[in-house]
Amino acid sequence: MNEDLKQFLKKAGLKKSCHTLIHSSFRNIRNAFPDISIEYFIRSLQEIVTDEGSIIMPAFTYCFKRSSGEFEVFDKLSSPSKIGAVSEVFRNMPNVIRTSSPTHSFSLWGKAAKIIGCDNSPASPLGAGSVLDWLANTSLSYIILAGVDFSALSFGHYLEVKAPVPWHNISPWDYLSVEPIGASASGEQKLIELPGCAKSFINFERFLIDNEIISFYYEHNTKFFFISTKTLIKHGLSYFSKQYKSLLCNAGTCQACDSRRKQTNIY
Template structure:
């Protein structure tokens, strides 16, 4: 009997009452399950998690104040997310609520909507007070990566924040012509911590694989993880204690990471 997408998600470990942050590649999912689409994926996830659980996806729109002054203000109901087709389709689905962070909002469904307010917009968008902090406080929470690697791991920014790395206050995107100020229809919001580059979060993935602390589920070329947040939190902080610069790109390869290295004299 051929495996279906719901079968695969069940085998991955999705179950009723679990609170899940999802990152995915629809292209790779459809390659393994040609009959699937974004709507089928969302429905399968919601069916497995049930309303006692939560489904969370990034809906980041990066509405920063520009140095040129022509900033586009964030409006939760109208501003499109810039985190892929699945998350945008999910954001616009019935029963889904979006948080109010102009730069790094999340689309929420299920139990989390009873506990995280729609006006959630912390000055550390992926740190203390964020949806990621709520997720980390739950014992029955996990991160699902379907067809993507740790470069998509939003939770890596939360790890950087909790590890209190020395460059957290260094704004890494000045070269993009933007400022550490979020802009919405309600006004401007100065940010304390602005997430940087995530390309080298794969270093944590390689580390966990080498330590046999991470086991992917593979089917027809689709490689996925379901990682308990509590375990990722502990192992991620352990990694950063041993390798404080472990999530930064190599010197000279990334302006954002170079800005943080230079400001804090990190080699």
Template sequence: MIKTLAQEWKQAGVQDGDILLLHSNIKRTFKRYLKIGIKLSANDILMSFIDAVGTKGTLILPLFNFDFTKGVPFDIRNTPSQMGAITEAARMYPCAIRTGHPIYSFAVIGHHASKFENIDNYSGYGADSPFALLKDLDGKIAVLDLPDQNSMTFYHHVEEMLEVDYRYHKTFCADYMNASAEQSKKEYGLFVRDLDKGVVTHVNPAGELMWEAGLYSGDRPKEGTGLRVISAQKMYDFVSDLINTGKAINTLYRVEGVDGV
């Protein structure tokens, strides 16, 4: 069954040796297989993606947890992911490494995991973040049964690299416990949307444009396997062009609740 799932992911565009960032909603995959009498676990689905990228591949899953923004202490060894069961399975996977940002951390499994091991990026989407390394390593982003709006955090990496004027840098501070169980007060940043200007993230239109441009392979959410795949570099270039040509508004964001809008 793991092999069968892995073959589905390959048909959608996953290849042996890929460095793959996966965002996912696994509910429909569970239901698809229950209809044929197979009860999957989150670990089964995780293993199928590990199988799909192969022994030379690397799988990256988001372990995002937003409690640090509220002053809640972060423990890199124990703070759970808030991104669903498959991401928790990845966090607990033997030899998985966890990157250091307390809000936007990742579990990394596989051949190139060591390249991510010492990442403790200050800004969640910054030039020293796993998003940047994913692009530099010619990685891919896969999304299972989620719209861009609810998955594609990589948009914000591009926005930060281009210092868009509808977001700004904000800092958060709380207790932080590292892998050696050493605790200290630490400060981290995020490039957040400007709420005072009524900025609302609105990226599904950009996703449609990437479909039209042929940048996605695989299936749309809730269709077929539900998995789509895109090159991180190609997405970066495409989104950069939207921003640089003045097309970000109503494609990457919109403005609400300001001046009667």
């Protein structure tokens, strides 16, 4: 059974020297591969790409300063990832380093850990100078979505900044008293281009599938995507600059998207 997972990942396209960002839901992965542990899932990825490649996962904590009420302060060693169990286990595994963004840190293993380093903390957390920017400019770089859809695709935020969409530098979080400042134990950091709501990135997913630009693998009703960042950039930049309206949730259904719609007059 365990070899099944590795065979499956290789069949999907994962190979030695790939630099791979993984978004996952372990509950859904277990539907497809019932006997595996989180550690086994991560080790399988590492064994296939080897340390010639990279395994990368978000370890986001969203530690923004707030103008009212309490807010969490990022501590690189102890703040748990809010992205789920797989990302939290990965963060604590040997030879994995964490970048320093108070809001959007990443865990890195392999080449990316050596090249990017643990001090990475750009003012645009998912834009210029970020781990996603490195992936976008590195060959053999891929994104795996394991049991999650495009609402987990952080790379969509990179595309928002790159395209750019009209709201790329407008914070959607005013209603939560969020300030454009990261709060870290090592100090405060001024931020630009705060990542917002990703729910409607599924419309970009639909576009790519309907146009047969990407495909996915089904294993016991669990969807797995294996997508090159080149493909996402090539088709994403044009989609995000032309069809950006579909990237905001429907009016009246999401405070974050409504706030951006209001401030940019997009209806």
